Amino acid sequence: MLIELVEFLSLKVRKRGIKIDRRIPAGYLFDFVLSKVFMAINGFLKLRRRSVTLVGKRVTVKARSMIFGGKGLVIDDGCYIDALAVQGITFGSGVSLKKNVTIECTGSLTNLGKGLSIGNDVGIGSGSFLGCAGGISIGNDTIIGNYVSFHSENHNFADPSTPIRLQGVNHVGIQIGNNCWLGAKVTVLDGVILEDGCIVAAGAVLKAGRYGANSIYAGVPAKRIKERS
Known part of the structure; x- marks a missing residue:
């Protein structure tokens, strides 16, 4: 029963x-x-x-008025969500954030970040980090493994006479397609476009660029290993 x-x-x-x-x-x-x-x-x-939204223990939510959607949303223990951004955070239905996921939409109060959009039935693994200043979108039915990190912003560093921390930042944004699987400890850098149906092997680093659909990528930096058959 x-x-x-x-x-x-x-x-x-x-x-x-x-x-x-x-x-x-x-x-x-x-x-x-x-x-x-x-x-x-x-x-x-x-x-x-x-x-109905399920929220675990020791969860911090900031700028909750900027969180949209999220039917059936599950936020597990220890998550930290700061939705302060131009577009805030939009969750699709059936999204699950496992333990200790961190979502930060704005890196500095001097310049609001763009935000985060997550499609339907997406799972984000424990310990993952999503830095959404430059904007991150994740398609439907995508699996994000444990300790995956997204960094949608870069520091400017062209002037050697000025400290890097004073040279500002730049960003393009990150786009992850539908029905993808990112393995544990994958790093996704600003400017990545990962098309539908891709698999990224554990520990890989996706640098800026377009990654074709229905393919398997691995390595540092990640390269196409083969097409999914």
Whole structure:
């Protein structure tokens, strides 16, 4: 009965059915349900919205009025979200942020960042960092592994007579397509356009440029290994 209840609630909240392994003990599932009830209450207190949003412990949310969408949003323990930006943050439905994800939309109060847009059914792994000053967009059904970092801004450094920290910044933005998978500890730099259906191997570094669709990339810097077959 408890298994069927969890499956039903998942369908109602996230609009996506799941099939739970029947070998999971009832006590484990009961604790799971209690934790989700707590997260739903915390979600209402943190974001003040009627739609169900699950928010874990030790979560910091800044500029919550600039967070849009997010039906079925799950924000796990220890996440830090600062939505202060020109466009704020737009979450699609069924987005999941695992433990200790950091989202920073503005690097400096002297110049507001652009913001973040995430499509439907996107999962972002534990410990990931999204620096959104130059703008980041992530398409539908994309998987982001643990400790993946996005850096949509660069420091200017052309003048050797002036400290780099005083030369300002530049940015182009990052675009990640639909149905991509970025493995653990991938680094994505400003100016990246990753087209639909790509896989990026763990530890790879994507530098500025366009990466063709339905391909596998690996290495530092990342290079095309082969087409997905």
